[in-house]
Amino acid sequence: MSVTGSVTETASDGETIAGRRAALPWLTRLPLISSAAVASPFTLAGGQRELRLDLFRGLALWLIFIDHVSPDVLSWFTIRSYGFSDAAEFFIFISGFTAAFVYGRVMFDRGFVIGAARILRRVWQIYTAHLLLFAVLIAEITIATAVSGGPFYLEEMAVGAFFRDPGPAMNQALLLRFRPLNMDVLPLYVVLMATLPLVLRLARWRADLPLAMSIVLYIATIRYDLHFSTWPAGFWSFNPFAWQLLFVFGAWCALGGAARIAPLIRLPVAFWTAVGYLVFCFCVTLTWYFPQLEALMPPWLASLIYPINKTDLDILRFGHFLALAVVTLRFVPGDWPGLESPWLQPLILCGQYSLQIFALGVALSFAGYAVLTETSAGIGLHIAVGLSGILIMSAVALLFTWYKRSLSVAARRPKPPAVHAG
Secondary structure (H helix, E strand, O other): OOOOOOOOOOOOOOOOOHHHOEOOOOHHHOOOOOHHHOOOOOOOOEOOOOHHHHHHHHHHHHHHHHHHHOOOOHHHHOHHHOOOOOHHHHHHHHHHHHHHHHHHHHHHHHOHHHHHHHHHHHHHHHHHHHHHHHHHHHHHHHHHHHHHOOOHHHHHOOOHHHHHOHHHHHHHHHOOOOOOOOOOHHHHHHHHHHOHHHHHHHHHHOOOHHHHHHHHHHHHHHHHOOOOEOOOOOEOOOOHHHHHHHHHHHHHHHHHHHHHHHHHHOOHHHHHHHHHHHHHHHHHHHHHHOHHHHHHOOHHHHHHHOOOOOOOOOHHHHHHHHHHHHHHHHHOOOOOHHHHOHHHHHHHHHHHOHHHHHHHHHHHHHHHHHHHHHHOOOHHHHHHHHHHHHHHHHHHHHHHHHHHHHHHHHHHOOOOOOOOOO
């Protein structure tokens, strides 16, 4: 089975499919590669756009915004308060999946050089978006500091070094070694996307080789403390040497790996194991917020699982993500009627413009956080600020959609006949 049509990029996200006709099969619906196409790991089935990826990526963007704007109140409405992982795992996995599908097909059809060039162009888009977000966030921090009349926001957002000596700080920002708080995902995304040509090249040679090498690198990272440093001191909050495992796993699923594990995922024992692990994670998480429950945690279990490190993508976090994915696939199949619901369209649209909406969400989250801090707000204003940010993100995604469709209609409009001089 082969794809009908070619894969192209769009100005909106760089990870969409030409004509919205190519499939983005998701785990249990990924087709098996036919014997006639064994030479290519990029052989997939034609069909409709897989909206579940857009839906869950949009949901991840909303949850990331909520965790940033009100980490002490609204985060009770996000998954990080009920388990080990959070929305970042979903965002990175889906990014790896969609990137491998789109650019893998380009590399297979048009060669390694063209495919790598397309990927590097996407890397440049992410990098420039990060720099623009950096400038916007610095401006927001400057305004908030002037309003508050104190250095609170400089310390809270870890940008004191920039205001003390902006020259070296700006140079380090260009190298992705200096950034304010909550600006860690895009630098990670830049590094992971830059390695995608190598991942696809290895997958073309041996389908499972990239995942095997990724696991080896992850183990070496934990064993030998591999990491990137930041300026003036510290290390990346999302260690690329560790988080690459989630990105490569997503790419491996897109390139046929999901088809091979689909029978395993469908087994009842896999579903109930996932449910059991989610319940276990929930019980452990409760002890973080209710100290009186800590006595119920056996000391041997605490010493076994702690610390659950986000920076190096603790294996318990990875397992929690897998368990959530298995359970979600059971209740949200590919033909789920809810995907056509108008109530979910804002989520889907945000997921289709993930880079723009992510950057917007980070900028809005600081603005909302500053408002809540300066007003000593109660739960009502926390909810109002959170809903306002989500509405703005949805409105911008809708605006992007309208603009893209307008350009498409204009391009298809017949041109008037040429007038020749007599």
